[in-house]
Amino acid sequence: MYVPNEAVESGDLQRGAELAGRDLWLADLAGVDLREADLRAVNLSGADLSGVDFTGATLRRACLADADLSGATLAGVDLAGADLAGADLSGASLTDADLTAARLRDTYLGDATVSGVTVSDQTDLYWTLGERETVAGLGLSESELSQRGVRVEPEPNEGESE
Numbered sequence: 822m823y824v825p826n827e828a829v830e831s832g833d834l835q836r837g838a839e840l841a842g843r844d845l846w847l848a849d850l851a852g853v854d855l856r857e858a859d860l861r862a863v864n865l866s867g868a869d870l871s872g873v874d875f876t877g878a879t880l881r882r883a884c885l886a887d888a889d890l891s892g893a894t895l896a897g898v899d900l901a902g903a904d905l906a907g908a909d910l911s912g913a914s915l916t917d918a919d920l921t922a923a924r925l926r927d928t929y930l931g932d933a934t935v936s937g938v939t940v941s942d943q944t945d946l947y948w949t950l951g952e953r954e955t956v957a958g959l960g961l962s963e964s965e966l967s968q969r970g971v972r973v974e975p976e977p978n979e980g981e982s983e
Contacts, residue, residue, distance in 0.1 A: 846884075866904075906945075915958075920944050930955045931974065946971045 833840065834850065838858040846864050852872040859879050866886040874894045881899050887907040894914045901921040911931040915938055922943035930951030935958030940946075946959070947970035956971050966973070 925949045935959060948972060950974060 841861040844864045848868045857877040882902040892912045896916045906926045914934040917937040921941040924945040927948040950972045
Protein backbone atom coordinates (compact mmCIF):
# COMPACT_ATOMS: atom_id res chain seq x y z
CA MET A 822 0.00 0.00 0.00
CA TYR A 823 1.41 3.36 -1.06
CA VAL A 824 0.10 6.56 0.51
CA PRO A 825 2.01 9.69 -0.61
CA ASN A 826 2.04 13.21 0.81
CA GLU A 827 0.40 13.21 4.20
CA ALA A 828 1.50 10.40 6.45
CA VAL A 829 -1.32 8.03 7.20
CA GLU A 830 -0.79 5.18 9.60
CA SER A 831 -2.08 1.82 8.42
CA GLY A 832 -4.43 1.87 11.42
CA ASP A 833 -6.03 5.06 10.05
CA LEU A 834 -7.23 3.19 6.97
CA GLN A 835 -10.15 1.30 8.38
CA ARG A 836 -13.89 1.33 8.82
CA GLY A 837 -15.05 4.67 10.24
CA ALA A 838 -11.73 6.41 9.51
CA GLU A 839 -11.55 10.19 10.02
CA LEU A 840 -9.59 11.43 7.00
CA ALA A 841 -11.47 14.62 6.08
CA GLY A 842 -9.40 17.15 4.16
CA ARG A 843 -6.37 14.87 3.72
CA ASP A 844 -4.25 14.94 0.56
CA LEU A 845 -3.97 11.32 -0.61
CA TRP A 846 -3.51 11.83 -4.36
CA LEU A 847 -2.09 8.82 -6.22
CA ALA A 848 -2.53 6.63 -3.12
CA ASP A 849 -2.83 2.88 -3.58
CA LEU A 850 -5.72 1.92 -1.34
CA ALA A 851 -7.00 -1.01 -3.38
CA GLY A 852 -9.30 -3.27 -1.38
CA VAL A 853 -9.26 -1.17 1.83
CA ASP A 854 -12.39 -1.18 4.02
CA LEU A 855 -13.48 2.47 4.37
CA ARG A 856 -17.11 1.87 5.30
CA GLU A 857 -18.65 4.81 7.16
CA ALA A 858 -15.40 6.80 6.81
CA ASP A 859 -15.35 10.61 6.91
CA LEU A 860 -13.62 11.56 3.68
CA ARG A 861 -15.10 15.02 3.21
CA ALA A 862 -12.97 17.21 0.91
CA VAL A 863 -10.21 14.58 0.72
CA ASN A 864 -7.97 14.61 -2.35
CA LEU A 865 -7.89 11.10 -3.85
CA SER A 866 -7.21 12.18 -7.42
CA GLY A 867 -5.46 9.51 -9.45
CA ALA A 868 -5.70 7.05 -6.56
CA ASP A 869 -6.15 3.28 -6.93
CA LEU A 870 -9.40 2.71 -5.07
CA SER A 871 -10.34 -0.48 -6.88
CA GLY A 872 -12.43 -2.81 -4.77
CA VAL A 873 -12.66 -0.36 -1.84
CA ASP A 874 -15.81 -0.64 0.27
CA PHE A 875 -17.07 2.92 0.91
CA THR A 876 -20.56 1.85 2.10
CA GLY A 877 -22.11 4.68 4.11
CA ALA A 878 -19.02 6.89 3.82
CA THR A 879 -19.07 10.66 3.36
CA LEU A 880 -17.13 11.84 0.31
CA ARG A 881 -18.85 15.22 0.05
CA ARG A 882 -16.70 17.65 -2.01
CA ALA A 883 -13.96 15.01 -2.35
CA CYS A 884 -11.67 15.04 -5.38
CA LEU A 885 -11.69 11.62 -7.06
CA ALA A 886 -10.68 12.87 -10.51
CA ASP A 887 -8.98 10.18 -12.63
CA ALA A 888 -9.25 7.68 -9.75
CA ASP A 889 -9.66 3.94 -10.34
CA LEU A 890 -12.88 3.04 -8.53
CA SER A 891 -13.47 -0.14 -10.53
CA GLY A 892 -15.35 -2.70 -8.48
CA ALA A 893 -15.72 -0.27 -5.55
CA THR A 894 -18.82 -0.33 -3.35
CA LEU A 895 -20.31 3.16 -3.05
CA ALA A 896 -23.69 2.13 -1.64
CA GLY A 897 -25.39 4.91 0.29
CA VAL A 898 -22.34 7.16 -0.13
CA ASP A 899 -22.63 10.95 0.06
CA LEU A 900 -20.82 12.18 -3.07
CA ALA A 901 -22.56 15.57 -3.17
CA GLY A 902 -20.27 18.10 -4.83
CA ALA A 903 -17.55 15.48 -5.41
CA ASP A 904 -15.30 15.62 -8.47
CA LEU A 905 -15.23 12.25 -10.26
CA ALA A 906 -14.10 13.62 -13.63
CA GLY A 907 -12.30 10.96 -15.63
CA ALA A 908 -12.81 8.31 -12.94
CA ASP A 909 -13.23 4.63 -13.80
CA LEU A 910 -16.35 3.31 -12.06
CA SER A 911 -16.60 0.11 -14.10
CA GLY A 912 -18.21 -2.64 -12.09
CA ALA A 913 -18.78 -0.31 -9.12
CA SER A 914 -21.99 -0.26 -7.09
CA LEU A 915 -23.58 3.18 -6.73
CA THR A 916 -26.85 2.04 -5.15
CA ASP A 917 -28.57 4.89 -3.27
CA ALA A 918 -25.56 7.22 -3.70
CA ASP A 919 -26.07 10.99 -3.51
CA LEU A 920 -24.61 12.59 -6.65
CA THR A 921 -26.15 16.02 -6.08
CA ALA A 922 -23.96 18.58 -7.88
CA ALA A 923 -21.24 15.96 -8.40
CA ARG A 924 -18.94 16.23 -11.42
CA LEU A 925 -18.92 12.99 -13.43
CA ARG A 926 -17.60 14.55 -16.65
CA ASP A 927 -15.90 11.90 -18.82
CA THR A 928 -16.52 9.21 -16.20
CA TYR A 929 -16.74 5.55 -17.21
CA LEU A 930 -19.70 3.63 -15.72
CA GLY A 931 -19.31 0.43 -17.74
CA ASP A 932 -21.03 -2.50 -16.03
CA ALA A 933 -21.64 -0.45 -12.86
CA THR A 934 -24.74 -0.94 -10.72
CA VAL A 935 -26.56 2.39 -10.60
CA SER A 936 -29.94 2.52 -8.85
CA GLY A 937 -31.71 4.84 -6.47
CA VAL A 938 -29.09 7.56 -6.96
CA THR A 939 -29.84 11.22 -6.38
CA VAL A 940 -28.85 13.63 -9.14
CA SER A 941 -29.58 17.33 -9.51
CA ASP A 942 -29.55 19.89 -12.29
CA GLN A 943 -26.01 20.72 -11.15
CA THR A 944 -24.78 17.12 -11.55
CA ASP A 945 -22.30 17.27 -14.45
CA LEU A 946 -22.68 14.13 -16.58
CA TYR A 947 -21.14 15.44 -19.80
CA TRP A 948 -19.31 12.69 -21.74
CA THR A 949 -20.14 10.11 -19.08
CA LEU A 950 -20.15 6.68 -20.72
CA GLY A 951 -22.02 3.58 -19.63
CA GLU A 952 -24.20 0.73 -20.76
CA ARG A 953 -27.88 1.42 -21.41
CA GLU A 954 -29.03 -0.31 -18.20
CA THR A 955 -26.39 1.51 -16.17
CA VAL A 956 -27.20 5.04 -17.31
CA ALA A 957 -30.91 4.26 -16.97
CA GLY A 958 -30.21 3.93 -13.24
CA LEU A 959 -29.51 7.67 -13.13
CA GLY A 960 -33.29 8.13 -13.21
CA LEU A 961 -33.27 10.49 -16.19
CA SER A 962 -35.21 10.13 -19.41
CA GLU A 963 -33.32 9.34 -22.61
CA SER A 964 -33.80 12.92 -23.79
CA GLU A 965 -32.44 14.29 -20.49
CA LEU A 966 -29.45 11.95 -20.75
CA SER A 967 -28.85 13.15 -24.28
CA GLN A 968 -29.19 16.83 -23.31
CA ARG A 969 -26.64 16.31 -20.53
CA GLY A 970 -24.16 14.69 -22.93
CA VAL A 971 -24.32 11.16 -21.48
CA ARG A 972 -23.07 8.59 -23.98
CA VAL A 973 -24.49 5.08 -24.12
CA GLU A 974 -22.22 2.22 -25.11
CA PRO A 975 -23.47 0.39 -28.18
CA GLU A 976 -25.11 -2.95 -27.54
CA PRO A 977 -23.05 -5.95 -28.64
CA ASN A 978 -23.60 -6.44 -32.38
CA GLU A 979 -25.37 -3.06 -32.59
CA GLY A 980 -24.58 -1.42 -35.89
CA GLU A 981 -23.27 -4.64 -37.43
CA SER A 982 -24.94 -5.80 -40.60
CA GLU A 983 -25.84 -9.41 -41.06
